[in-house]
Amino acid sequence: MNFKLSIFAIILSLNAFCQSNPSYEIYALKFGERTNKIPVSDAAVGATGSDSLNVCFMYWLLKGSNGKIILVDAGFTDDMKINPKFIAWSPPEQMLSKLNIKPEAVTDIILTHPHWDHIGGIDLYPNAQVWMQKEDYNYFVGEAWQKGGNKNGFNELDVLKIVNRNLNQKLKLVQGDDIEILPGIKVFTGSKHTYESQFVLVDSASDKVIIASDNAWFYYNINSLLPIPVTHDVKAYSKNLKRMKKMVTNMDLIIPGHDPLVFSKFPRVAVDVVKIK
Numbered sequence: 001m002n003f004k005l006s007i008f009a010i011i012l013s014l015n016a017f018c019q020s021n022p023s024y025e026i027y028a029l030k031f032g033e034r035t036n037k038i039p040v041s042d043a044a045v046g047a048t049g050s051d052s053l054n055v056c057f058m059y060w061l062l063k064g065s066n067g068k069i070i071l072v073d074a075g076f077t078d079d080m081k082i083n084p085k086f087i088a089w090s091p092p093e094q095m096l097s098k099l100n101i102k103p104e105a106v107t108d109i110i111l112t113h114p115h116w117d118h119i120g121g122i123d124l125y126p127n128a129q130v131w132m133q134k135e136d137y138n139y140f141v142g143e144a145w146q147k148g149g150n151k152n153g154f155n156e157l158d159v160l161k162i163v164n165r166n167l168n169q170k171l172k173l174v175q176g177d178d179i180e181i182l183p184g185i186k187v188f189t190g191s192k193h194t195y196e197s198q199f200v201l202v203d204s205a206s207d208k209v210i211i212a213s214d215n216a217w218f219y220y221n222i223n224s225l226l227p228i229p230v231t232h233d234v235k236a237y238s239k240n241l242k243r244m245k246k247m248v249t250n251m252d253l254i255i256p257g258h259d260p261l262v263f264s265k266f267p268r269v270a271v272d273v274v275k276i277k
Contacts, residue, residue: 022066022184023205026276027099027269028255028262031075032057032089043217044226045234053218056260057117059092060211060276061099062202066183069101070108071128072200072211076120079157093124098270108182112213112257113197114140114162115153123161130165131181134173137162139195153194153230174198191215191240192233199244206277207253210244214257222254 037052062070075092076082082089093103106125111132112118122130141159144151165171174181177189184203189196193214200211215237217228222245227237244254252265255276266274 022064022068022203024065024068024070024184024202025063026202026204026209026211027061027063028058028266028274028276029061029092029095029098030056030058030260030263030272031092031095032087033260034087035085040220043228044221044224045229046226047220047224053220054260055258056263057087057089057258058262059118059121060255061096061101062185063099063101064184068108068182069106070110070182070185071106071125072110073112073118073213074109074121074125076117077124079120079155080116091124092121095273098273110181110185110187110198110200111136112199112211112215113194114158115194115214116155116158118213118257119158119162120155122165129170129172130162131172131174131187132162133187133189133196133198134175135196136194136198137166137171137173144195150195150232188243190236190243191231192236193228193231195232199240201247204277207250208248209276210248210254212244212254212256215240216244216254216256218256218259219252219261220259222251222256 034055037054040047040051040053043053059075060072103125104127106128109122109125109128109130141163143149144154174187180186186201187198189198191197197215199215202209216222222241225238225241227234231237248254255262263274266276269275
């Protein structure tokens with residue numbers, strides 16, 4: 001092999017390496033909030049005192065160096081007939097325009113769990129491949145609706161949405177813990193917020209970031225290691241909080257599912273949009 005061919009081979013190898021090891025810009029997008037605060041005791045089992053917490057609704061965007069446009073969770077629509085007296089919100093897909101992204105450009109949606117405020121918006125992104133834990137899917141579409149099942153936070157219309165996604169071969173079922181589903185993106189189970197909820201570990205351009213979603217509602221849960229009341233297994237939830245704290249070097253980079261503090265901890269790039277870094 002001559003010198004020019006050797007250089008060409010090295011360039012091809014470097015390109016292949018870069019393509020298989022992308023990094024991601026990570027954004028949090030807030031599209032709604034509760035109009036009232038909740039007592040800290042409603043957010044953390046075992047919490048004492050009279051503090052209260054604001055609650056917001058958000059999802060997350062991962063913009064990959066490989067061209068991927070990935071959402072973690074999908075927001076919700078008005079299927080639930082939400083009372084504006086309690087929740088003020090706007091259509092979540094409209095937030096993407098602040099980053100010059102159209103809903104049709106979303107390539108993937110990673111669902112952390114199937115509660116209405118996280119799964120309800122999947123049909124807003126028609127071209128996206130949806131990723132969900134297999135056992136969470138099975139419980140959501142099956143046992144949850146049987147006698148004795150736990151369907152709190154579930155919406156019947158969302159069951160139809162995810163089943164249709166499966167019928168249209170737009171659903172990937174993930175089975176297990178510590179699975180790399182896409183280059184630079186791993187999912188982990190263990191908190192039992194729903195039957196088999198998952199959180200997401202992402203290689204960002206600067207550091208590893210955990211998108212906890214409802215595997216931690218607030219930074220309060222992360223700092224105090226106190227579980228939320230909505231879980232199939234309180235001990236498993238607490239154990240998972242400890243696990244997440246060992247996986248990152250900066251506790252702020254564990255991003256909780258409903259804490260407006262996210263939008264003051266990180267650089268603002270638009271109204272209700274911050275870049276996680």
